Amino acid sequence: MKKVLWLLLAAVLAVGIAACGDDLEEGDDSGSTSTQSEGEGGAEKPAITVGSANFPENVVLAEIYAGALSAKDFDVSKKLNVGSREALFPAMEQGDITVLPEYSGALLAFVTEAKSDAKEIGEQVEALNAELPAELTLLEPSAAEDKDTITCNKETVDKYGLASIEDLAKVGNEITIGGPPEFAKRAGFGIKALKRVYGAEFKKFQPLDVAGPLTVAALKDNKVQCANLFSTQSAIPANGFVTLEDPKGLVEAEAVVPLISKEAATPEVTETLDAVSAALTTDNLKELVKRVEVDKDDAETVAQDFLSEQGLE
Amino acid sequence: MGETWEWLTSSEQWSGPDGIPARLLEHIWYSALGVFVAALIALPAGLLIGHTGRGSLSANTLSNFSRALPTLGLVILVFRIEPLSIWPVLVALVVIAIPPILLNTEVGIRAIDPTVRDAARGMGMTGWQALWRVEVPLAMPLILAGFRSATGQVIATATIAAFVGLGGLGRFIIDGYSVRDIGEISGGALVVAVLALVAEGGYALLQRSLGPKEGSRRRRVAGPAVHHEEVHA
């Protein structure tokens, strides 16, 4: 009897230690240590951590980057669905994430606190390269664009005769607007920017999710009249939502562009990701988003299919 | 930790519909409602099962099942029924709160020494009278323990429900997490923790004020079902 108890205790200890050790070795997801800065830039095949924000399109894009790099025998790990840019950018600065699918306009607004005037993609990239911290850089932007929009449900559009954000500004005090939590705080596309550019103020801001089911449901049920959705989402046409025009150019260009740590941007990595960017268009991006959001296909599978179709494997 | 302090002490957190007081009140309201409605169902059921001794097995199974139920999944599931309405989430809260109240009430009544019941009968009380005048007061500590457990669970589940758009203190955690505002996340978590502790303390005081009901009158019932810290959320 005593023996059995000792054995049990030993087994418990063994399991505990083994499992703990496993967890520690794997390097847990918080990863405050840099993954690639051991090889002082000279590493031919740097270990790459691909990160993504917490919405399906970005996850698919990250999976595409990861797939393309894996196909070239890079050691790729993924940190998907991390959160908003407020979470991702510091992670990139600290080296926890090596490369991230970004959007030129929004990134610029984030980095410059919306003080930059750059409108079209070329200008944006230039401005970004000047403003980004030293350790980060951009690769070639793609032709694919995904813009933040203010989209309203049909009843609101009909009720107030809305066509553009300017019109919205006039009836703002009757409108509840929805968006991700960061919509209220960030300098870029959000409450502050809407006020600054259009003088729009709203009755209420309802924090929802990142253009996800909460936001779509809220718009459908008219719990919010207008919301921050993404231009590539099929939920917009599917629900008869209407995207408001942006005559004052709050959102200009929003090219999908890889943000990468300079150290990892070796010629081979650059070539691989540039090829991906060249293959992406707004139309096929919309298709990718539809597959994930509507067909419920797995992001990794969708990414693999894209890479095969484009001959990038 | 300094950021948490900053967030907690900044004046903007203490006013307006997104401020701590407003969210705190929302949270208390959802929780109280959940426990109250659950009690409406679980108390009578528990009293009946305990008094008549029938249906006890299902109460036990229910409790085990409830302990295993992942509250995040439940909350997301009910959201899909009617997004952004309070009702589905309330239903989830009620579902979470019923088992502890039900089980503890049932066990509390059942654990009473049968001689006490006989004595009550002997004194001329009907079944109902015996129940209300004798059994319930004796079972009170356990019944209260059930409420205590239910309240803790509901407060915790209401926190999680912020993920599907509910208000309350969970908003600070969910919203703060999406922008990695450590001050907001930790501050929100702290306030929730304090709320839960205050509720717990309140119940502890209540139980103490009822006085010890130990002694030969109550049969000791062994097993995990009896104590309040059974299920967490």
Next chain:
Amino acid sequence: MNWGWLERNVDTVLEDLREHVEIALVALALGMLIAFPVGLIAYRWRATYAPILAVTQVLYTVPSLALFVLLINFTGLGQTPVIIGLTIYSLVILVRNLVEGLRNVPKEVIDAATAMGYRQTRRLFAVELPIALPTIVAGLRVAAVSNISLVSVGALIGTGGLGQLFIHGFQIDNPIEIWTGIVLTLLLALVFDLVIVAGGRLLTPWTRVVR
């Protein structure tokens, strides 16, 4: 219901399941590792029982999401805050059941053992703990099932496990994913419960005697 999804994503689901089990098990093991000495101390030195219990109960009261989030400040993201949080929660029941189980050993048995020459430590391991085993096992069951259920909450702070199915299923409105997560969680809890019960029975052959 999109059953096809399940077919195509068995790997992801299994991976989430594996991670879920890992977190729950490690937390359970850690809980036992800590509760054992703490419980023995509380048993041996009666004065420490009340404060120990009080501390564990206070910690237990903190809602899970709040506790995990507060732990992030110390451990960073990932599995660790969840593991530590679950361990803390399990202490209440594990310590208490250990102490109560030991306390319920009939005095006559202890006296008989002492009379037979068992000294304190040997007596503890050879006599008292075995008798306390059913109560200890009961506590383990509750802790295990509770762990399984709570790992999912960790998904809100990015931790792996079946909770990821809830989050992802929510994001793309995929009910099959949510149901899969719920059913697997319940099944997992059942399996853990049965395994622990079986283990308990194995270790206490005297309780299986047919009367």
